[in-house]
Amino acid sequence: MLRTVASSSLAPSVKAKLIRAGFCSVADLQELRPGQLSKEVGVSQEEAAEILKTLHTDALPVNDGGLVARGVTALELLQREQAQGSIVTFCSALDSALGGGVPVGKTMEVCGPPGVGKTQLCIQLAVDVQIPMCFGGLKGQSLYIDTEGSFMVERVVDVARAAVEHCSLLAEDAEQQKAMKEFTVEKILSCLFLMRCHDYVKLLAQSYLLPSFLSEHPEVRLIVIDSIAYPFRRDFEDFSHRTRLLNALAQHLNQLATQHNVAIVLTNQMTTKVWNGQSKMVPALGESWGHAAAQRLILYWEGARRLAVLSKSSRPDGGHCCHTRSLWSAHTPTP
Amino acid sequence: MTVLRVGMCPGLSHDLINALQSAGIRTVEHLVSTNIEELAQKCSFSYKIIFQALMAVRRVLLAQHTAFPVFGLDLYEELLCSTAILSTGNPSLDKLLDSGLYTGEITELSGGPGSGKTQVCFGVAVNISCRLKHGVLYIDTSGGMSAGRLLQMVQAQIPGAAEQMAALQRIHVYKALDAFSLLACLQEWRAAGLQLMSAGSSVKAVLVDSLSALFSHLVGGRQSNAGMSMMMQVAGELKLLSKDFGVAVLVTNHVTRDSSGVLKSGLGHSWSHVPHNRVLLQKVERPGSHTCLRVAELTKSSRQPCHLQEELDISYSKNLNPENQPVTS
Numbered sequence: 001m002l003r004t005v006a007s008s009s010l011a012p013s014v015k016a017k018l019i020r021a022g023f024c025s026v027a028d029l030q031e032l033r034p035g036q037l038s039k040e041v042g043v044s045q046e047e048a049a050e051i052l053k054t055l056h057t058d059a060l061p062v063n064d065g066g067l068v069a070r071g072v073t074a075l076e077l078l079q080r081e082q083a084q085g086s087i088v089t090f091c092s093a094l095d096s097a098l099g100g101g102v103p104v105g106k107t108m109e110v111c112g113p114p115g116v117g118k119t120q121l122c123i124q125l126a127v128d129v130q131i132p133m134c135f136g137g138l139k140g141q142s143l144y145i146d147t148e149g150s151f152m153v154e155r156v157v158d159v160a161r162a163a164v165e166h167c168s169l170l171a172e173d174a175e176q177q178k179a180m181k182e183f184t185v186e187k188i189l190s191c192l193f194l195m196r197c198h199d200y201v202k203l204l205a206q207s208y209l210l211p212s213f214l215s216e217h218p219e220v221r222l223i224v225i226d227s228i229a230y231p232f233r234r235d236f237e238d239f240s241h242r243t244r245l246l247n248a249l250a251q252h253l254n255q256l257a258t259q260h261n262v263a264i265v266l267t268n269q270m271t272t273k274v275w276n277g278q279s280k281m282v283p284a285l286g287e288s289w290g291h292a293a294a295q296r297l298i299l300y301w302e303g304a305r306r307l308a309v310l311s312k313s314s315r316p317d318g319g320h321c322c323h324t325r326s327l328w329s330a331h332t333p334t335p
Numbered sequence: 336m337t338v339l340r341v342g343m344c345p346g347l348s349h350d351l352i353n354a355l356q357s358a359g360i361r362t363v364e365h366l367v368s369t370n371i372e373e374l375a376q377k378c379s380f381s382y383k384i385i386f387q388a389l390m391a392v393r394r395v396l397l398a399q400h401t402a403f404p405v406f407g408l409d410l411y412e413e414l415l416c417s418t419a420i421l422s423t424g425n426p427s428l429d430k431l432l433d434s435g436l437y438t439g440e441i442t443e444l445s446g447g448p449g450s451g452k453t454q455v456c457f458g459v460a461v462n463i464s465c466r467l468k469h470g471v472l473y474i475d476t477s478g479g480m481s482a483g484r485l486l487q488m489v490q491a492q493i494p495g496a497a498e499q500m501a502a503l504q505r506i507h508v509y510k511a512l513d514a515f516s517l518l519a520c521l522q523e524w525r526a527a528g529l530q531l532m533s534a535g536s537s538v539k540a541v542l543v544d545s546l547s548a549l550f551s552h553l554v555g556g557r558q559s560n561a562g563m564s565m566m567m568q569v570a571g572e573l574k575l576l577s578k579d580f581g582v583a584v585l586v587t588n589h590v591t592r593d594s595s596g597v598l599k600s601g602l603g604h605s606w607s608h609v610p611h612n613r614v615l616l617q618k619v620e621r622p623g624s625h626t627c628l629r630v631a632e633l634t635k636s637s638r639q640p641c642h643l644q645e646e647l648d649i650s651y652s653k654n655l656n657p658e659n660q661p662v663t664s
Contacts, residue, residue, distance in 0.1 A: 007518040007568050012561050022338040022362050031340075058519065071472070074506040078482035099483075106478050240555060247552035254478045254548070255512040288551065288601070290448030291589050294478050312449040314481040 005029075008058050010051060017041050018051070026055050085138050087129045087222060087263055089121065090166075097310050098295070101128075104138070104221060104263045107253055107292065111268040111283040112299035116306055118267045119150050121299075122224045125265060127159045129222040130188050132179035135167050140221025141191040143213070147203060148230045151194060160188040193220070200231040204245065207252055214260040223256075227267035229284045243288055250292030266293060338362055344395035351388060354378050363396050414439075421469075421540060421583050424462030427645040428455070431631055432612060433638045436583035438539065440637070441573055441609060445588040445600035446616030451629050451649040452587040453479045455616070456544045458651050459585060461488040464505040465498075469539035471506045474520065477548040480508055488651050507538075514549045514565045521572040525579070538582060541573070545587040547601050554603055563605060570609040586610065600634070612636045619646070 003026040005018050021041045023029055029037065029052065038048035072080075086101035095101050102108055102125060110118050126144055131137025144151060164183060171177045197203040203225075214220055228249075236242045257264045271284040283290065283298065290296070296312035338361060341349050358378045360366050371389055422435040429435045436442055436459070446452050460471045473480065485506065489499050511517035546569070553562025577584045589601040600613060607613075613635040619628045627650035633643045 003519070003522050004568070006564065007515070007522065009515045024338075028338055028340070058515075071507040071509040073504045074473075074482050074485050074508060075500055075503040077480070077508055078486055078503060081482050244552040244556055247548075251477070251512065251548055251552065254476075258478055258510060258512060287447060288589055288591065291477070291545070291548065296448070314453055314479050314484055 003027075003055075003058065008055055010054055014043070014047070014051060017043065026058075029055060084261070085136075087125050087138060088131070088136070089124060090128065090163075094308055097308070098297075098313075102222075102263050102265060103295075105257055105261050106294040107250075107257050107264040107266065108295040108297065109266045109268055109283070109293035110297045110299065111270060113270050113281065113301065116299045116301060118299065119226055120155070122226050122265060122267060123151075123156055123159055125222060126192055126224055127156065127163050127188055129263075130183070130191055131163065131167065132176075132183055134176045134179050135170060138221050139219075141193065141217060141219045142222040142224065143193045143195065143217075143220050145195045145197060145203070145206065145223070145225045147197050147225070148227055149196070150226065153189075156189065156192065157185060160185045163188070191219075193217070197231065199235075200245070203228075203231050204249060207249060207256075210256055211260070214256065214262065218260075220260075221262055223262055223264045225264070225266050227269060229267070229269040232285060233269070239286070243286055246285060246289050246292070250289070253292075254294075339366065344392055344399070347392050348388075351392075363400055367393055367397055367400075417581050419539065419581070419583075421459075421463055421467065423455070424458045424466070424651070425455070425647055425649075427647050428614075428631060431614065431633050431639070431643055431645045433636070436540065436585060437611075438581045438583045439577050440611040441577060441584045441586065442612045442614070443586050443588055443600065443610035444614050444616060445590050446629075447590050447598070447618075450616040450618055451647075452616060453544055454484075454649045454651065455647075456542050456585060456587060457485055457488060458649070459540065460506050460542060461485060461492065461502070461651075463540050465489055465492045465502045467539065469505065469537060472524070472538055472541045473506060473508045474511050474517065474541070474543045475508055476511050476517065476543070477545055478510075479544060482508075491651065511549070514553065514562075514569070517543075517549060518565065518569055518572065521569065521576060525572065525576055528580070538580070540583045540585065541576060543573075543584070543586040545589065547587070547589040550606075551589060551601055554606075566602070566606060570606070574609075590615070607635075610635065616647075 005015060005023055005026060005028075008015070008026065010018075018029075018041055023041075032040075032052070034045050034048040034052060037043075037052065038045045041048070043051070084104050086099070086103045088095055088101040089098075110121060112118050122144070126142040129138050129140045129142050131139070133139050164180075164185060167176075167183060168180050171180050195206060197206050210223070232242055232246060253264050253266075256262065268289075269284045270281045272279050273282045281300070283296070290312070293312070294314060295310065298309045298311050300307055300309070339347065339352055339355065341347060341352060355361075355366065355374075355378070358374060360369065360374070371393070374389070417438070419438045420435045421438065422429050423432065432442065444452050444455060456473070460473055463469050463471050482503075485503065486499070489502050493499050493502060509520055511520050550562060550566045550569075553559060554566060556562075573584050573586070576582060588606075590598050591601050593599055598615065598617070600607065600615065612633070615632045615634050617630050617632070619630055627648055629647045629649055631645050631647050633639055633641055635641065
């Protein structure tokens with residue numbers, strides 16, 4: 001194994017001590033016992049045992065849930081993707097633009113000016129993820145992280161009632177009717193977890209606690225953060241610090257989405273950019289934040305209509321790889 | 336700074352190592368740079384030990400650990416035999432890169448969000464797998480990999496379902512979601528000699544999409560030494576991988592704006608010296624233009640003049656490269 005000590009996940013001070021003692025690669029340390037190591041490097045015996053344990057776990061081949069997955073061929077990945085579902089939005093134009101719905105296992109960002117319906121879309125998704133599998137849904141739970149205080153339970157009840165009515169109209173065979181007995185407004189509300197974070201420190205802390213939350217609740221298939229822009233746009237003087245925090249958070253969320261197979265939906269606000277004497281509306285939080293999510297949906301007003309543009313996507317969508325436009329009616333469809 | 340260990344070469348026994356350590360000689364560098372006679376006097380070794388063990392050990396260690404100079408002509412001959420040029424599948428990009436990606440070199444593709452870096456990476460992977468029938472290792476760090484899109488691109492190039500599946504099996508996808516796992520992945524490949532998975536087809540390209548997702552938050556702050564050192568280690572591993580195994584490496588990067596508003600590639604000044612060729616992708620700003628057009632500018636190259644620009648079509652929906660010839664030198 002050519003693993004070097006400098007590339008292992010030990011603390012920098014420990015690495016410096018090991019390198020000064022002459023150990024370059026992990027293979028040098030393998031035959032040593034904690035007592036010998038502590039004498040040579042000058043650390044206590046418990047620390048030496050810790051070091052050897054960390055290096056040993058680093059060297060183990062890790063399985064799919066861990067940090068380094070064994071590689072898969074594109075063919076196996078294709079089969080996995082086709083077996084995974086997506087979360088419908090109940091707006092057919094939007095669903096077809098997204099390739100069936102919001103994909104599970106990836107992050108999606110929804111941007112738009114105030115009042116265009118980002119929170120409504122998030123609430124709709126939080127209800128739609130719970131649709132039973134026989135109707136084409138995922139029967140999963142959802143986690144809603146609210147940073148702006150815009151979450152309204154009454155609206156969730158409305159959307160849930162409409163979804164239950166829609167599915168009961170569709171129920172034909174015995175299996176679907178049996179599933180409808182469990183798909184009620186109360187059940188929907190009890191499978192929706194709500195967290196409130198009012199500043200960025202709490203949001204970051206919450207995101208680091210998410211892995212254990214997801215392990216305890218393996219049925220969660222959707223995490224909504226509404227909105228991610230609000231806590232980061234106030235009280236921040238040092239923009240480069242903010243960019244670094246956001247990039248770290250983005251990578252952490254991508255890791256969560258991949259390892260625990262959840263869809264993550266983030267809501268962003270818009271800001272005005274003045275460029276060359278012209279001004280236009282662009283998503284907030286800076287240019288490097290644009291790389292965070294795998295897909296980006298921008299909602300905007302045109303007169304009295306709401307339109308959506310998929311400005312970043314990697315999914316195949318009928319030949320267009322960049323832009324599609326779809327109509328979204330003025331009232332969120334409540335069939 | 337390699338520590339002396341038992342079994343490194345014949346003659347290096349446990350007693351000899353202990354004796355050397357008591358004289359303060361712990362590493363190979365110390366042993367080959369000290370004067371043997373002084374060492375013998377300090378340790379009070381016998382004549383036999385000096386001239387049989389120590390000198391032999393010294394010769395073997397020198398042979399193992401020295402770098403030997405190579406004649407320029409031999410190097411040139413070797414390069415002519417071992418370098419291949421891999422077409423990227425996009426004729427305008429090939430023109431910009433002097434016919435394509437060269438093995439043994441690192442090429443960087445940078446651009447803003449939605450500028451098409453991942454699409455170009457997909458295009459390169461599909462072209463190498465379908466046309467050139469070689470294996471490709473794709474490291475995905477941000478979840479942007481979509482196998483459905485790969486299938487679409489493969490279907491545009493190859494008609495039969497069986498060959499399409501075979502082409503997809505030559506692309507190997509790895510997920511590395513933080514810097515340590517990326518480094519572990521690269522070091523494991525170097526140790527295993529890249530003779531992994533692919534039965535029969537050798538690997539000719541390694542794509543990393545994207546490098547900046549892992550490192551942009553680690554570099555640039557006040558305490559960025561650890562992050563910078565990880566990034567440079569990754570750079571070193573990529574260079575070794577490309578030279579030792581004859582593969583072409585393509586990495587993607589994000590962009591930032593400097594104080595005068597000009598776009599430049601991310602990850603800072605230290606990283607900018609690592610890739611041999613750098614291409615900057617931008618969206619085309621003309622109103623009414625086809626939405627799949629991009630402008631690529633060559634910002635660093637070892638062969639072409641800089642600041643060449645080409646327009647690229649990144650839709651990959653039809654066969655962009657009708658001449659079915661891999662270019663090798």
